[in-house]
Amino acid sequence: MxxxxxxxxxxxxxxxxxxxxxxxxxxxxxxxxxxxxxxxxxxxxxxxxxxxxxxxxxxxxxxxxxxxxxxxxxxxxxxxxxxxxxxxxxxxxxxxxxxxxxxxxxxxxxxxxxxxxxxxxxxxxxxxxxxWLDEEVRKATRQIVEQERSTIFCLAKAAEYRDPETGSHILRMAHYSRHIARVLALSNADQELLLEAAPMHDIGKVGTPDAILLKPGRLTPEEFEIMKQHAEIGYKVLSQMRSPLLAAAAQIAYTHHEKFDGSGYPRGLTADEIPIFGRIVAVADVFDALTSARPYKKAWSVESAIQFLIDGKGKHFDPSCVDAFLSDWDEVIAIRERFADDESANETSMALEVHA
CATH class of the missing domain: 3.40.50.2300 (Response regulator)
Structure with a gap:
């Protein structure tokens, strides 16, 4: 000594x-x-x-x-x-x-x-x-986080197998969401939380009948009412566990179909009544859904999808989220190229890339 x-x-x-x-x-x-x-x-x-x-x-x-x-x-x-x-x-x-x-x-x-x-x-x-105790707590916390990530991955894959959307869509919209959060100057912790929780946005579709979920044409008003239930189903599934990650995922599942002017579902929330994560994911999800081909529709052009977002400012979308998404277009293009759809839209990419 x-x-x-x-x-x-x-x-x-x-x-x-x-x-x-x-x-x-x-x-x-x-x-x-x-x-x-x-x-x-x-x-x-x-x-x-x-x-x-x-x-x-x-x-x-x-x-x-x-x-x-x-x-x-x-x-x-x-x-x-x-x-x-x-x-x-x-x-x-x-x-x-x-x-x-x-x-x-x-x-x-x-x-x-x-x-x-x-x-x-x-x-x-x-x-x-x-x-030593601090390190043990950190180890235990890391294990819990990894378990939560595995849960997120498995649930997202379960939804993917029943939904015509691809795993690449889930990755793209998650990274688009983090991109918007970064431009909006959300904390690094919130950016990462959003990236990991966003893939769960449509988990409630596991409760949607195949005849509606996989219908190649436009849904009838009655069918659409059943489809809309997936937002509340997803919330109920994800809110059963007390975890910041799953709580964020539950919030996103419940609110990403709300619209800025109150015309969305399931609760008709308006403007700031909609949590910021829900407002962000709404922009990211719609843009990627529009620009992606589905069995029941062709992909829109990027220009048309951009115009849809711009026309929807203050109506469907939070204007600040749209502006944030479009403000760094090079980043958007980089995400599109990094997670482009291909024949190998593989499962391992979701496990590794969603928190990259």
Whole structure:
């Protein structure tokens, strides 16, 4: 353990260094210049500071006060011939742990120093224990997050197998959503949460009858009412677990079909009544759905889809979300190219790319 000794009297310094050698597994670092001693402590981690009270330029009490700015828990032993109670009280308030009187009693010095070092060892053991516990918590949290991601992946794949939309659509709209969130200056944590939760937006379609879900033509009004139920079904499925990720996914499933002017479903929310995640996903999902081919429709041109978004500002869509989506078009194109539909629209890409 490193014991720093600061005393402007060489003879006293030599005596203290001699006594420290009697302590097991200890190294004495000695300074006659208090400024040099303080500088060393600023760049290193001592285990005990032994400091003289009376020193020129920088007295022991002032040195300890400055030492405490960096080292809050390291024990400090002050050596002094001054018995003034007020001065000792001041030194204790500035961070001195204990005192030794001059002339030194060698036995007392060894005993007090050992006590101080035992205190320091217990502190370090406690810090090590806290660090270990922190790491264990981080490991457990990572496992929970990975489990949640696996749940998201499996549920999204279950919906995909019943829905004519492709896995690439899910990836594109999720990354479009993060792109919008980034431009809107949402926090990095919210951007990542949105990226991971957005793929669950249509999970409620697992409860939609195949005759409606896979119908190649336009739905009748009665069929559309049944189709609309997928928003509430998705919310009910995802809200069963208390998890920030699944809670966000539930919110998105419930609100991404709401419209800015209140004409959407399932609750007819308007403007800021619609959570920001729902407003963002509405833009990302519609754009990709329009520009993607389906068994029941041809893909729209990008230009037509852009115009649809622009025409829908303030009606279907939050204008700020549309503007954010269109503001960095190079990023949109990069996402389209990265997750282009192909014959291998593979499952592993969802597992790996959705949180890339």
């Amino acid at each position: 490193k014991i720093v000794i600061v005393d402007d009297t060489p003879m006293s310094l030599t005596m203290l260094q001699y006594l420290v050698r009697k302590l097991p597994d200890c190294e004495a670092i000695c300074f006659t210049d208090p400024q040099e001693g303080l500088a060393w402590c600023g760049a290193n981690q001592p285990d005990l500071l032994i400091v003289d009270f009376m020193m020129p330029d920088l007295d022991g009490t002032t040195l300890v006060a400055r030492f405490r700015e960096r080292h809050h828990d390291v024990p400090v032993l002050m050596v002094t011939a001054n018995h003034d109670v007020a001065l000792r009280h001041e030194a204790l308030q500035k961070g001195v742990t204990d005192f030794l009187n001059k002339p030194l009693d060698n036995v007392e010095f060894i005993a007090r120093a050992r006590n101080m070092l035992a205190l320091r060892k217990n502190q370090k053991l406690s810090y090590d224990r806290i660090s």
